Amino acid sequence: MGVRPPVLRGWEPPASVYGPGHRGVDLGASAGAPVRAVAAGRVLFAGRVAGRGVVSVALTGTGEPPLRTTYEPVRASVAAGEEVTAGQVVGTVEATGSHCAATCVHWGLLRGDTYLNPLSLLPPWLLHPGPSRLLPVLGVPPPRTGTTAGADTGAGSRSMPSGR
Template identity: 45%
Template sequence: MRVLRAPSAARFRKAWWATLAAALLTLTGAAGGVVGADQSGGSWQWPLPGHPAVVRHFDPPEQRWLPGHRGIDLAGHTYSPVLAVAVGTVTYSGSIAGVGIVSVTHPDGIRSTYQPVIDRSVSQGDRVRAGDQLGLLGIWGGHCALRACLHLGAVRGQTYLDPLLFLQPWELTLLPHGGW
């Protein structure tokens, strides 16, 4: 299983330099076939009203069968509306082990998952737009220490992705040599 997570500070610096090099090569025409970054970054809307705090970050396991955290947890309030992050088709709306779950497959093939969702207002096959209500936020015993939080996941094929890659736009700012 492969995982894709938001960059740490060190990884962000490496990614920044790599992006700068690719941009310079592209601008000077020296690069042939350079592929840009994933265009979906920052395109998702927040699945809860406002800009909820991340109370637990993406922490995937080293091996597929090991425990880990394959998404992010967002602070919320019980009965808050759970909203679709982007346009897509509902591929699952039901309960697994007593937890209400909704999955939406987006045109780029990424599947967003939401739990715990109660009073689900969508069914399998429904088309949704960004911001459409999927249901209401419930409480999932043993998760988030009995506080209301939404677990948001992102999966491409069998690869778990860090949802923050799609929720937070990463901006590149070029500074003069030597800083400001």
């Protein structure tokens, strides 16, 4: 499906409708990298806004009004009205038009006029990758083993050093 891009700047909701904040997430990406739809939906817009390429997708089955994702700056490879699937390439990252210090994709999520955190669309395992770590449990006796439930037959008993 592709690589997991780093989050360069997270979602910082404004205190008021017109207040300062960051109404999306900036994902690190190199110019020309594919941009994929996070979920299935219908392309609402694919074109230029204020000199930047923008793709907007209304997500299928997300209520009324539907959730809407936006991606910019993106050179669209889809057209308005087109159905897209989760993971489908909707365009490529443009070399210019990013508001990041490095090239990035600004990914937004809205319901109506309300901005939401786009990372909320991702499963927790994707947000917090890495191996599971089992830590030792101290002060808990080892489980009993034996042929009768609850009976300690001595099978599997452990000899602990006495420290002498």
